[in-house]
Amino acid sequence: MARQAINVGRKAPAFALENQDGEKVALKDLLGRWVVLYFYPKDNTSGCTTEACEFTAGIAEFQEMDAAVIGVSPDSAASHRKFIAKHTLKVELLSDPDHQVMTQYGAWGEKTMYGKKVTGVIRSTVVIAPDGKIAWHWPKVKAAGHAEQAREKLVALRGG
Numbered sequence: 630m631a632r633q634a635i636n637v638g639r640k641a642p643a644f645a646l647e648n649q650d651g652e653k654v655a656l657k658d659l660l661g662r663w664v665v666l667y668f669y670p671k672d673n674t675s676g677c678t679t680e681a682c683e684f685t686a687g688i689a690e691f692q693e694m695d696a697a698v699i700g701v702s703p704d705s706a707a708s709h710r711k712f713i714a715k716h717t718l719k720v721e722l723l724s725d726p727d728h729q730v731m732t733q734y735g736a737w738g739e740k741t742m743y744g745k746k747v748t749g750v751i752r753s754t755v756v757i758a759p760d761g762k763i764a765w766h767w768p769k770v771k772a773a774g775h776a777e778q779a780r781e782k783l784v785a786l787r788g789g
Contacts, residue, residue, distance in 0.1 A: 635763055635766045636766075638762060638763065639763055640761055641757045641762060641763050642656075643656050643657065644730040646701065646725055646730055647706055647723065648706065648724075649706050649709035649713055649722045650706070651706050654721065656757070657761075659697055660759065662695050662696065662697055662759055663696035663697070663756065663783060663786075663787070664696065664697050665684075665696055665698045665754065665779050666699050666701065666734070666754065666755045666756075667680065667684070667698070667752075667754040667755075668700075668701050668731055668750055669681070669701070670703075670749060670750040671703075671704060671750075672704045672711070672722075673708075673712055676752070676773075679772045679773050680752075680775055680776065681700060681716060681718050681722075682716055683772075683774070684698050684719075684776040685716070685720055686776070687777065687780055688719040688720065690780055691780065691783070695759075697721065698720045698721070699720065699721045699723060700721070701722070701724075701730060701736070702723075702725065703724070703731075704722075704724060706724050709722040728750075731751075734753070734755055735753065735766075735768060736752075736753045737750060737751065738751055751768070751769060753766070753767055753768050753769060754767045754770055755767075756783060756786060758786070765782050767779075
């Protein structure tokens with residue numbers, strides 16, 4: 630499956646994935662709320678832990694803006710549960726072991742790691758508006774500081 634281009638203003642690709650508790654989470658069930666959907670490579674790795682902990686630290690501010698913060702990786706629900714417990718995370722984590730949703734959102738594909746081209750998760754984030762359309766897209770992000778960047782963008786998108 631070819632990596633998709635994510636365009637602001639277009640309808641967000643539909644998804645339904647299992648969360649850390651084995652429950653299905655579908656985009657259609659999140660309509661009416663803002664969604665910060667971030668894609669990350671692996672539970673319990675340094676960058677991914679930094680990003681998840683920073684989103685957790687600011688979760689109250691996201692909730693005040695009626696925004697769900699959801700992380701997606703190829704890891705299993707069991708791995709997500711351990712990751713959440715170990716770091717007392719307050720974000721929901723979804724499993725995409727087949728990379729289907731990541732591919733739809735441009736978060737799976739070729740990237741350069743340590744000077745070599747590899748295929749894998751591209752750390753990126755999409756903000757989905759309450760009407761289900763893409764409001765913003767970061768095709769590549771650095772883990773440290775990204776949660777604050779996402780919060781500031783959400784404030785701006787909401788009009789202040």
